[in-house]
Amino acid sequence: MALIALRAIFVAVSVGIAVLMFNTPAVQESPAWVPWAVLLGMITVPVVVIGVDSALRRKDVTVITAVYFGLLVGVFLAYVATLALAPILPTDPEHPVTRWLPLILGMLLCYVCTSLLLQTRDDFRFLIPYVEFARDVKGLRPNILDASAIIDGRVADLAKTGLFQSRFVVPSFVVDQLQAAAESSDRQQRQRGRRGLDVLARLRENKSVDIEVLAPADDADADASDEQRIVAMARQLGGRLLTNDPNSVKIAGFRSVQAVNVNEVAVALKPAFVAGDTLEVRVVKPGEGAGQGVGYLDDGTMVVVEGGRDQIGRLVHASVTSTLQTSAGKLVFAKPEFSRT
Numbered sequence: 001m002a003l004i005a006l007r008a009i010f011v012a013v014s015v016g017i018a019v020l021m022f023n024t025p026a027v028q029e030s031p032a033w034v035p036w037a038v039l040l041g042m043i044t045v046p047v048v049v050i051g052v053d054s055a056l057r058r059k060d061v062t063v064i065t066a067v068y069f070g071l072l073v074g075v076f077l078a079y080v081a082t083l084a085l086a087p088i089l090p091t092d093p094e095h096p097v098t099r100w101l102p103l104i105l106g107m108l109l110c111y112v113c114t115s116l117l118l119q120t121r122d123d124f125r126f127l128i129p130y131v132e133f134a135r136d137v138k139g140l141r142p143n144i145l146d147a148s149a150i151i152d153g154r155v156a157d158l159a160k161t162g163l164f165q166s167r168f169v170v171p172s173f174v175v176d177q178l179q180a181a182a183e184s185s186d187r188q189q190r191q192r193g194r195r196g197l198d199v200l201a202r203l204r205e206n207k208s209v210d211i212e213v214l215a216p217a218d219d220a221d222a223d224a225s226d227e228q229r230i231v232a233m234a235r236q237l238g239g240r241l242l243t244n245d246p247n248s249v250k251i252a253g254f255r256s257v258q259a260v261n262v263n264e265v266a267v268a269l270k271p272a273f274v275a276g277d278t279l280e281v282r283v284v285k286p287g288e289g290a291g292q293g294v295g296y297l298d299d300g301t302m303v304v305v306e307g308g309r310d311q312i313g314r315l316v317h318a319s320v321t322s323t324l325q326t327s328a329g330k331l332v333f334a335k336p337e338f339s340r341t
Contacts, residue, residue, distance in 0.1 A: 007046075011046045015039075067114055067118070070118070073109075074106065078102060081109070082102045141258075142169045143166060144237065146174060146241065147226070148244035148245045151192050152262055155203075162208060169213075169233075170200065170213045171229070171233055173215075181196070227245065235256070241258070242259075244262050266299070269299075273330075274323075276319065278319050278337070281334075282314065282315045283295045283311045283312050283316055286309050286312065291306065292306060292307075292308060293309045293312055295308075305318055305336055306333065306334070306336075307335065317336070318334035319334055319335055
């Protein structure tokens with residue numbers, strides 16, 4: 001409604017200017033068709049401007065502010081340059097140099113300033129109604145989430161601890177993917193999609209987390225793969241990608257974009273055990289070796305308890321004897337000290 005009111009006022013002001021022009025001697029002394037031409041022109045101009053404005057549905061505020069401030073700085077520099085050159089310019093105001101040099105300087109400086117700001121707009125942040133120039137430092141980098149990291153859910157748990165200080169950005173096409181998956185006829189896809197939407201809801205409910213959904217600024221690569229699109233968006237925003245997809249990590253490396261694999265973070269956060277450490281684990285099944293029992297810690301680490309086969313179903317207090325790093329994760333060997341149900 002506010003936009004409709006603004007456009008109506010724009011047209012009314014244009015017609016009002018036409019009425020003021022009717023009262024000028026130049027229009028009153030002109031032929032009878034001139035006032036009608038003026039009225040038609042003053043109605044056509046706002047209609048064309050409103051039409052172009054409506055056609056450009058997606059507007060990038062950084063481009064708009066870069067053009068605005070580029071023109072503003074260019075005009076200011078042209079004015080200062082004209083004042084500085086005034087002592088050496090011809091005094092005759094009709095001299096070609098005096099008459100046209102300010103216009104040429106304004107044209108050149110407006111182009112240079114606008115071009116410079118357009119090419120460097122990603123290095124600065126423009127805010128309205130005031131302008132804040134903030135260098136994109138490491139601590140302010142946004143965290144771009146892909147579908148795999150959202151569905152995994154551990155990002156929400158990490159965010160709850162206050163680990164991330166910068167905002168989270170979810171591309172709009174990722175939200176569309178989760179919604180489509182949640183409405184899928186395939187049961188597994190439907191569960192994954194609903195889990196992803198639940199994780200997004202948890203992130204939004206967390207008051208210490210700043211999360212926003214953004215559409216890509218450029219749809220020229222709409223036919224590219226999802227991995228390429230989200231890496232391109234991370235590069236455009238100057239952020240880091242949070243993902244569980246190894247392919248996305250590789251593509252990000254090729255594009256010089258920082259990527260964090262949530263699985264690698266989880267592995268790095270797992271507790272490190274050395275011989276002699278004690279732990280408590282519930283034995284849930286027999287192991288492959290004679291008399292062995294197998295249990296799992298809260299983080300999923302497998303613990304092989306020597307002589308723990310007869311302790312299945314019990315909580316065992318065990319002492320670590322050795323550890324083994326495998327492709328599936330870390331394996332801990334322990335011997336029981338005592339157990340309880």
